[in-house]
Amino acid sequence: MTRTRRTHTRWWSAAGTLAAAALATVAITTPAGAGTAADEPAAAPISTRIVGGEYASTSEYPWVVYLTDSAGNQFCGGTIAAANKVITAAHCVTGGAPPEITVVSGRDDKNSDEGTETAVRDVWVHPDFQNASSGADVAVLTLDRDVTATPLPIATAGDLPEYRPGGATTVLGWGTTTEGGSPSSTLRQAHPPITSDQDCSRAYGGQYDPRGQVCAGLPGGGEDSCQGDSGGPLVAGDKLIGIVSWGNGCARPGQPGVYTRLGAYHDEVQAQLR
Secondary structure: OEOOOOOEEEEOOOOOEEOOOOOOOOEEEEEOOOOOOOOOOOOOOOEOOEOOOEEOOOOOOOOOEEEEOOOOOOOEEEEEEEEEEEEEEEEHOOOOOOOOEEEEOOOOOOOOOOEEEEEEEEEEEEEOOOOOOOOOOOEEEEOOOOOOOOOEEOOOOOOEEEEEEEEOOOOEEEOOEEEEOOOOOEEEOOOEEEOHHHHHHHHHHOOOOOOEEEOOOOOOOOEEEEEOOOOOEEEOEEEEEEEEOOOOOOOOOOOOEEEEEEHHHHHHHHHOEE
């Protein structure tokens, strides 16, 4: 059973408060496995941050951000794609998403008060989205004011070299560093290579759709995103080519992470960035 890489929290609306229970955070790992389909029950252990990765900084990657709920709990990642726009995964902002979302930019350590906190005033979810494993796992957040960070360009349908098997990538997030571990307090990065469609289909069968998804991971595992990294960026060629979406566990051999193939949704997403 697959899992999304979003960190799940539970709200008690009767009390009107958010109770902290982080059940699954997305993270970046060094093996090739990822999380499960959005909000499905999971048999696999869950992880909280990038696995097999290393420390990263928003000074090098100024466009990477994380999302928090009204209590300040980080639950997903995202990418600044325009002055007041952030791209994330649709499963981060649907089906139990917090009613209030804040985007945190320029903050390497979640325990610090560096950077900027910006409220979200509007959410666009791709109209074809049903759940993470079925594709179209992309959303665009409109912020209530501009941020100063330089946006990251998004891939187009013609950017085929960035999706070639074996190509180098960078995935970033504040999620778990091991399956079943705890979320990272600091931003981390990993570099899982692009997996061929054939290998990803062998791993996930009919759940994997190469038209709107792409996989990344090492055959033997060890580098991957994980719970808490959902919505975060997969980057190649200085472009946003993917969004952390789902997978089977984290950094497992033969189980690469599955990402939204952003080039397939370029036109719809670009229309939201204007």
